[in-house]
Amino acid sequence: MTGDNRDDRLAKNESLFREHNERIEPHNAVHTWVNPAFADWICECADEGCSVPVRLTVAEYEAVRLKATRFLVAPSEDHVMPDAECIIRREERYWIVEKRGRAAEVSEKFDPRSRQPSER
Ligand SMILES: [Zn+2]
Numbered sequence: 001m002t003g004d005n006r007d008d009r010l011a012k013n014e015s016l017f018r019e020h021n022e023r024i025e026p027h028n029a030v031h032t033w034v035n036p037a038f039a040d041w042i043c044e045c046a047d048e049g050c051s052v053p054v055r056l057t058v059a060e061y062e063a064v065r066l067k068a069t070r071f072l073v074a075p076s077e078d079h080v081m082p083d084a085e086c087i088i089r090r091e092e093r094y095w096i097v098e099k100r101g102r103a104a105e106v107s108e109k110f111d112p113r114s115r116q117p118s119e120r
Contacts, residue, residue, distance in 0.1 A: 010046035015110035045079035068111035
């Protein structure tokens with residue numbers, strides 16, 4: 001298997017987790033969260049067996065979704081693939097990674113928010 005195929009597959013895995021989080025967002029958004037106002041999301045790392053819960057406010061989640069190449073992961077190196085992405089933010093509860101190169105292209109292709117005709 002070539003490296004490109006592997007990267008494609010891993011980026012697709014991450015996109016699937018992102019779709020899951022996109023689906024639960026409306027539920028998380030309508031909930032009235034007590035202090036601290038964190039909702040439960042799942043780690044969007046490339047490991048398809050990983051579904052570690054990650055806690056972010058809806059606003060923090062929205063900040064990740066602003067770019068198609070950004071993914072939300074659990075705060076540990078175990079959830080980061082340094083050859084395909086770099087860590088752009090380290091919080092106590094979560095990290096944000098950004099895809100590079102080919103993995104970034106695949107991420108954009110699979111971004112559920114890019115399917116709408118209007119540009120953001
Ligand atoms: Zn993970």
